[in-house]
Amino acid sequence: MLKKKLLMTAVLSGALTLSSFGPFNVLAHDELGDVNVDKGDRAEYNDLAAEVLRGSKNLKYWHEVAAPEPNVVRADGKQNSFADVYAHKGFAYLGTHTKNGANGGVRVYDLKDPANPKEVAVFANNDIPGTWQEKVIVKSINTPDFKGDLAVVSVQQTNRANPDSKGGFLLYDVTDPYNPKKLGFSEVTKKTRGTHELYLTTQGNRAIVLTANPYADYYSHGEEKDFQIVDVSNPTQPKKLWEFDPRMLPEVADDFDGYFWKSPDGKTRPVFNHSTRVDGDYAYISMWDLGTIIFDISNPENPTYLGRTDFASHQQGSAHSSAVAKGGNILIETREVYQPLKPGYEKAFGYTRIFDIKDKKNPKLLSEFKTDLTTDIPDDATSSYSTFSRTVHDPKVHGNTLYLSHYAGGVIAVDITNPANPTEIGRYTPEKSDVWGVFVDRNYVLASDIGSGLKVLQKNNSGGNGNTGLQR
DSSP states (O other), X not given: OOOOOOOOOSOOTTOOOGGGGOOTTOOSSSTXXXXXXXXXXXXXXXXXXXXXXXXXGGGTTOEEEEOOOOOOOSTTOOOXXXXXXXXXXXXXXXXXXXXXXXXXXXXXXXXXXXXXXXEEEEESSSSXXXXXXXXXXXXXXXXXXXXXXXXXEEEEESXXXXXXXXXXXXXXXXXXXTSOEEEEEEXXXXXXXXXXXXXXXXXXXXXXXXXXXXXXXXXXXXXXOSEEEEEOSSTTSOEEEEEOOGGGSTTSOTTOOSSEEEOTTSOEEEOOOOEEEEETTEEEXXXXXXXXXXXXXXXXXXXXXXXXXXXXXXXXXXXXXXXXXXXXXXXXXEEOOOOTTOTTSOSOOOOEEEEEOSSTTSOEEEEEEOOTTTTOOOTTOOTTOOOSXXXXXXXXXXXXXXXXXXXXXOEEEEEOSSTTSOEEEEEEEOTTOOEEEEEEETTEEEEEETTTEEEEEEOOTTOOSOOSSOOO
């Protein structure tokens, strides 16, 4: 039974001061942990970056058809690094990361000819100084205040001490992708970096955004929460509807400080919201070591908590992001473990878990999908060793195929026809691979490389293109 507890707005007793938050320039996903590493640092990727392209079943003939050089949009002539990728109505939307001061915005590619993508626009790059824009979701919406294609873009501060920066998410009209138009901005407490990941969905004539604002609870001492639901039916005037207080769960104590959780297994585990996803009336919230939390959001002003995934005591949690399959009955959970030798836990990088969620109040683990990278830990690694190169990152599902972005491992495709027995059926690893995101649209697969940008693969299931190597 949930605790009968109102959302906390008062300052927590014994709250920490800002001086204890650590350096502002930490870019690891868990910036409050003991590992400070920039996920775009390629120093440990070189031994993994050999090109690979192989496939079977429906991916027997997939091949790379394009890897366009991204435009330089910064006035100083420096290039940005790149983040997640999304596709809508034949256009790709590529987010950017923090290299060279960030503010790379979202790059728009016309994919009318997938073998010759054309970068046709950039937006959200000059709106808020000292920020980066890594996540973008685009949907067609129809509300009393807006009809067209709406883009929501995450905004994070590179330095919270910068008085000119702020975090949250931007809203753009991309009905004409060649001419994006700014509509609005939804701000989160400046005490956190901003909105890390987000998801846009519709409910009838209403549009809502679910945000992941890591450490908002911790940094604001409970004044704001990590998971928030925002009504964007009028994109010029976003309105916060609801936020989730983990203290409503019986396994989270009332004195939870927003990050350090005394879990039932006796360990102190990190908890923060990393990602959000929606499928129908259900939301899937990646709360790191609290697992993937499932809500019924049919009433977004008052969502209903249903259940969550759990971890064995020997497993680092690190619930990073999720996808659903089989008509909403299967949950895919990726775990971004980039410190494989954490004392008290198994020696492994992050891997994927698959759950039966027909009963969403009681997720049941069906299988765990690991790759050759999962236990490929260097002999000279120490307990402080960390790298993003070998962990799984984001999942996407298309039919019975699960696509996983895997940094130096590129894109790994998995047959989940039988979710209890997932089987690798394809792997795409570009040169110097540092693949952040993957997205499947029509007959092509998009990948985003942190260093080099957009990659386009065609599946060509009818054959005729061979499968002998990378093709440009």
